[in-house]
Amino acid sequence: MKKLFLLSLTLLGFTMAVSAQDISDNAIGLRLGDSDGLGAEVSYQRALGDSNRLEADLGWRNSSSYNAIKLTGLYQWVMELDGNFNWFVGAGGGLAIFDGKNALKGTDETALFVAGDIGVEYNFDIPLQVSLDFRPELGFGDFADDLDFDIALGIRYRW
Template sequence: MKKLFVLAVALVGFTITSNAQQISDNAIGLRLGDSNGLGTEISYQRALGNDTRLEVDLGWRNGNDYNAFQLTGLHQWVYLLDGNFNWYVGAGGGIAAFDGKNDKKGTDETALFVAGDIGIEYAFDIPLLLSLDFRPTLGFGDFTDGLNFDIALGVRYQF
């Protein structure tokens, strides 16, 4: 009887440990970035496997001088660091649009960009995921021209 109990406890412990190393199926929340991006973005992550996922972020800014939005899609590979700590790296791209309001030229632009992503995250025992990432983007257009860098804190609900 003792052997069966010890075996059951070991099996449950192995199952819990195995699940803790996998990424959640879904996570939704905010990516709080700096102004080189568009600031705060709505962020959604969807697991594609045990260690890969898709992240889609939508950011917009509505100002006195311009309106802008940016839609980013990234494929990320997630690697275990220790316990609930992971690090990840990703690549992708997106589309951005800019509408200048007060300039005489009436600058309107839609442009494409490519993006990379590297970061660290911690998955709490409650359904909370915190991350810190660095995202360089290379834009092709007047508004998004050149290399930009974005550093952001992610706060997401996992389900």
């Protein structure tokens, strides 16, 4: 009986400690990182509940050597650290398309990748969110058949 009481108290304490935080229904902005050579991405977040959301990022590059597009989708769990300061972890994947020009002409490739995500964010009292995240990506395809690490600063408008 004593063990059951202690277990119940522990579960109740854990439930109270993992309280729901206020995440925005929508946020859109930029994710400024390497993005495997594509640079900045347009980033959109959509809340699915009190502590879960989807993030979709679109990066593209149009240079004299190649054109490339990268679409990433992540499911994220958001946990409160302190007030407006949260941390998050997520998993997902995406698609990358590469179209070579000039010396790379005829090099048209498509690759799939899986990705993880971990980071911190701060939601200001104004509708602004700033985040810093680390995203490892494992690619499957000719031009993206490796493990890449991306660190990025995100700036988003929340509503």
